[in-house]
Amino acid sequence: MGRDKVFVTRELPPVALGRLAEHCDVEVWDEFLPPAYELILGKVSGLAGLLCLLTDRIDARLMDAAPEIKVISNLAVGYDNIDIPAASQRGIPIGNTPGVLNETTADFAFALLMATARRIPEARQYIHDGKWLTWHPTVLSGQDVFGATLGIIGCGRIGAAVMRRAQGFGMRILVNSLESADEIRELGGEKAALGELLSQSDFVSLHVPLTEETHHLISEPELKQMKPTSILINTARGSVVDPQALYTALREGEILAAGLDVTQPEPIALDDPLLTLDNCLIVPHIASASVATRAKMAEMAVDNVIAGLQGQPLPTCVNPEIYQRD
Numbered sequence: 001m002g003r004d005k006v007f008v009t010r011e012l013p014p015v016a017l018g019r020l021a022e023h024c025d026v027e028v029w030d031e032f033l034p035p036a037y038e039l040i041l042g043k044v045s046g047l048a049g050l051l052c053l054l055t056d057r058i059d060a061r062l063m064d065a066a067p068e069i070k071v072i073s074n075l076a077v078g079y080d081n082i083d084i085p086a087a088s089q090r091g092i093p094i095g096n097t098p099g100v101l102n103e104t105t106a107d108f109a110f111a112l113l114m115a116t117a118r119r120i121p122e123a124r125q126y127i128h129d130g131k132w133l134t135w136h137p138t139v140l141s142g143q144d145v146f147g148a149t150l151g152i153i154g155c156g157r158i159g160a161a162v163m164r165r166a167q168g169f170g171m172r173i174l175v176n177s178l179e180s181a182d183e184i185r186e187l188g189g190e191k192a193a194l195g196e197l198l199s200q201s202d203f204v205s206l207h208v209p210l211t212e213e214t215h216h217l218i219s220e221p222e223l224k225q226m227k228p229t230s231i232l233i234n235t236a237r238g239s240v241v242d243p244q245a246l247y248t249a250l251r252e253g254e255i256l257a258a259g260l261d262v263t264q265p266e267p268i269a270l271d272d273p274l275l276t277l278d279n280c281l282i283v284p285h286i287a288s289a290s291v292a293t294r295a296k297m298a299e300m301a302v303d304n305v306i307a308g309l310q311g312q313p314l315p316t317c318v319n320p321e322i323y324q325r326d
């Protein structure tokens with residue numbers, strides 16, 4: 001019997017790839033841009049494993065073209081790019097990379113919060129535009145973070161990590177999530193209905209997965225409930241926010257600013273109106289991008305592939321129900 005074949009849809013840190021290659025024949029897509037869907041589709045027929053990224057759409061058609069697949073491992077904690085029910089129906093385990101990126105992503109959510117509150121990108125541009133002529137009492141005044149009210153929507157591992165940072169800033173923390181009021185209180189927050197959170201928060205930070213329920217969770221009615229001095233932070237998924245409604249809210253001054261690590265679509269088009277706004281800070285989906293965390297994510301993704309090839313339960317499996325079957 002030949003060695004298992006695994007396709008890896010992007011270059012990973014060499015240590016992780018080297019370890020994977022000890023267990024199977026590895027083909028790596030070494031281009032900068034993702035492989036096209038059709039290209040992956042054309043490759044999967046003989047594959048035992050697929051290590052993919054959140055930029056790869058993995059659907060039922062692709063799974064049906066891969067009769068020998070034993071594992072699909074996503075290099076991300078989010079897995080909205082994969083049809084999980086289809087994988088479960090076919091008994092294919094799906095791996096993700098939870099945990100290791102919590103603190104790194106929370107650091108970044110807070111960085112966006114601080115940068116938008118204190119207008120750091122605008123201040124940098126101000127100098128580059130030759131506008132720094134003197135110290136001025138009102139120029140580039142922003143919002144205080146210390147003592148402000150933070151609304152957290154979705155209080156999983158990353159939301160809770162953001163809350164820990166907010167406590168250091170003496171913030172009042174309102175939380176809208178599935179956790180009980182007691183659980184939220186233990187984390188230092190107060191459970192709040194969505195409307196209450198939106199109308200009282202100075203900052204609203206999103207930490208929900210993208211699902212049918214959370215698609216455009218923040219749309220025109222929600223933005224209208226926010227304070228005109230409030231700031232929206234999104235490090236979750238772009239489609240949790242309706243981009244057109246956000247553009248209008250930012251342009252009309254219904255909210256003060258937004259800090260977005262994620263957009264709909266990704267990458268954002270260069271002529272997207274959101275890019276014309278000084279009060280919208282957009283960065284290219286990098287919240288988990290520290291050298292150490294990305295290396296750990298690669299190790300976890302490789303661990304999932306190796307376990308799947310060996311017929312073992314994946315260490316971090318999105319659909320563990322497949323192991324409950326007879």
Ligand code: GLV
Nearest residue numbers: 075076077078288
């Ligand atoms: C990044 O967005 C991830 O889901 O890991």
